[in-house]
Amino acid sequence: MSQTYRSTRSSSPDTISFEEAIIQGLATDGGLFIPPVIPQVSTETLFSQWSKLSFQDLAFEIMKLYISSKEIPHEDLRKLISKSYSTFRSEKVTPVVEKLVEGENINILELFHGPTYAFKDVALQFVGNLFEYFLTRHNAASENKKQITVVGATSGDTGSAAIYGLRGKKDISVFILYPTGRISPIQEQQMTTVEDSNVQTLSVKGTFDNCQDIVKAIFADKEFNTKHNVGAVNSINWARILAQITYYFYSFFQLNSTGSSSKKIKFVVPSGNFGDILAGYFAKKMGLPIEKLIIATNENDILDRFLKSGTYERSDDVKVTLSPAMDILISSNFERLLWYLARENLAADINNKDEEAGKILNGWFTELKTKGKFTVDPKIIKSALVDFDSESVSNAETIETIKSFYEKSSNHYVLDPHTAVGVTVAYKEKAKCNDSQGLEYICLSTAHPAKFADAVNKALSGFTAYSFEKDVLPEELAKLATLPKKLKFIEKADIKLVETAIEEELAKMEL
Numbered sequence: 167m168s169q170t171y172r173s174t175r176s177s178s179p180d181t182i183s184f185e186e187a188i189i190q191g192l193a194t195d196g197g198l199f200i201p202p203v204i205p206q207v208s209t210e211t212l213f214s215q216w217s218k219l220s221f222q223d224l225a226f227e228i229m230k231l232y233i234s235s236k237e238i239p240h241e242d243l244r245k246l247i248s249k250s251y252s253t254f255r256s257e258k259v260t261p262v263v264e265k266l267v268e269g270e271n272i273n274i275l276e277l278f279h280g281p282t283y284a285f286k287d288v289a290l291q292f293v294g295n296l297f298e299y300f301l302t303r304h305n306a307a308s309e310n311k312k313q314i315t316v317v318g319a320t321s322g323d324t325g326s327a328a329i330y331g332l333r334g335k336k337d338i339s340v341f342i343l344y345p346t347g348r349i350s351p352i353q354e355q356q357m358t359t360v361e362d363s364n365v366q367t368l369s370v371k372g373t374f375d376n377c378q379d380i381v382k383a384i385f386a387d388k389e390f391n392t393k394h395n396v397g398a399v400n401s402i403n404w405a406r407i408l409a410q411i412t413y414y415f416y417s418f419f420q421l422n423s424t425g426s427s428s429k430k431i432k433f434v435v436p437s438g439n440f441g442d443i444l445a446g447y448f449a450k451k452m453g454l455p456i457e458k459l460i461i462a463t464n465e466n467d468i469l470d471r472f473l474k475s476g477t478y479e480r481s482d483d484v485k486v487t488l489s490p491a492m493d494i495l496i497s498s499n500f501e502r503l504l505w506y507l508a509r510e511n512l513a514a515d516i517n518n519k520d521e522e523a524g525k526i527l528n529g530w531f532t533e534l535k536t537k538g539k540f541t542v543d544p545k546i547i548k549s550a551l552v553d554f555d556s557e558s559v560s561n562a563e564t565i566e567t568i569k570s571f572y573e574k575s576s577n578h579y580v581l582d583p584h585t586a587v588g589v590t591v592a593y594k595e596k597a598k599c600n601d602s603q604g605l606e607y608i609c610l611s612t613a614h615p616a617k618f619a620d621a622v623n624k625a626l627s628g629f630t631a632y633s634f635e636k637d638v639l640p641e642e643l644a645k646l647a648t649l650p651k652k653l654k655f656i657e658k659a660d661i662k663l664v665e666t667a668i669e670e671e672l673a674k675m676e677l
């Protein structure tokens with residue numbers, strides 16, 4: 167089994183180790199690191215062994231397939247996993263709430279039981295501990311002490327999850343860029359009220375895509391990167407995707423532990439940067455018999471448009487929606503999927519398939535940069551549609567679903583607006599497909615509703631029995647409003663302004 171990594175844009179046969187891929191974050195050619203070999207798991211192993219494991223044991227079985235024990239000995243990997251999930255409020259880490267509406271096959275996979283109440287915690291608690299592990303080991307063995315400057319972009323959730331994963335960690339500083347006024351008040355409070363001196367938030371006048379572009383440009387700035395050892399916490403970092411694979415297996419087993427072919431499962435995933443659903447693609451390719459992965463987008467629907475037209479087109483017109491964490495125009499991780507699709511469909515008959523796929527991807531992404539779009543061979547779309555389907559959802563539909571789900575579910579279940587986008591898509595998919603008997607939908611619930619008071623109250627304030635403070639808001643989040651905020655404004659989405667701010671703040675930090 168190969169446990170090495172290569173860039174999606176590389177046409178060289180060279181590969182790098184897991185540690186290099188994680189510490190480097192983004193490849194110097196602008197590509198994302200991927201494992202060219204996806205490990206396979208037999209049906210026998212899945213249903214006679216893995217289906218009985220706890221979340222932590224399952225995470226260990228999956229991760230050890232992607233990380234050589236020469237890099238992280240198994241005992242250390244187990245400890246890293248156990249530490250990472252000890253901070254979760256649910257014993258199951260990511261529980262499935264089954265059939266909330268009587269007679270309907272919609273199940274909710276709750277991914278928000280970590281420290282910051284969003285799915286990002288599942289990966290970022292692990293990533294924080296992984297950075298610490300690699301740095302401590304390096305610094306103990308070398309006279310050349312290393313420090314990492316983590317620079318991340320957020321549309322609201324990655325930022326706080328990264329900060330909570332890395333706060334107070336030795337030799338690591340964290341800078342998080344977010345678009346001013348485009349995240350929810352609680353998300354901003356979560357990020358800006360952390361007192362640890364190694365953390366700084368940067369509120370940037372612009373959109374999430376501007377922030378993400380600046381982060382990628384900082385990685386490409388050789389001088390700055392070499393001087394500061396820039397690290398990635400966004401899902402450009404492979405460890406983010408890896409850690410998310412576990413909950414696809416774990417939730418599948420919660421509904422179908424025997425592998426019974428009459429119990430099929432479709433996953434519906436609210437998508438923006440395509441990191442969450444990409445983990446589902448890896449689970450499927452490893453052998454988990456997922457029927458379909460359904461991409462659910464809000465009105466920022468580049469992914470849905472691509473699957474329907476074959477043209478990946480950047481627009482500058484980001485729509486402000488009620489699911490702001492998905493207000494994203496360019497989905498970073500889509501590039502990873504395209505690499506596998508290009509290799510399978512356009513390089514199948516070539517000897518050096520990996521290198522050829524890299525060449526193709528490089529061509530597409532150069533076109534995206536110069537012409538604002540690229541179009542793929544119809545074979546790519548046909549192949550993508552074997553694993554994926556997609557739908558987009560309007561603000562009005564989002565509100566309607568929060569309302570109707572509250573009305574008809576047991577215990578008046580409150581959906582956050584991102585989860586509501588997914589649930590709406592599940593209903594659309596049900597109406598569109600002639601699903602077989604026994605088919606179940608697992609809708610990923612990517613955030614706690616308390617993080618998005620505006621949308622939730624808009625949908626539910628008409629119900630006399632409903633109270634946001636009493637029914638939705640956890641005490642831990644309510645308290646944040648009273649704490650002092652630490653943030654720095656960046657007047658323009660400009661890389662130089664951001665680099666200067668980082669250097670000014672770094673000089674003040676005692677790492």
Ligand SMILES: Cc1ncc(COP(=O)(O)O)c(C=O)c1O
Pocket residue numbers: 284322323324401436437438439440441442443491492584585612613
């Ligand atoms: C609450 C929430 N839902 C969904 C998404 C979309 O996930 P992804 O970017 O991995 O597609 C995000 C942000 O990434 C999010 O914060």
Ligand SMILES: N[C@@H](CCOP(=O)(O)O)C(=O)O
Pocket residue numbers: 319320321322323324325399400401402438439441491492498
């Ligand atoms: N929705 C995200 C955007 C960043 O995505 P990432 O998964 O690449 O970190 C957020 O909440 O910040």
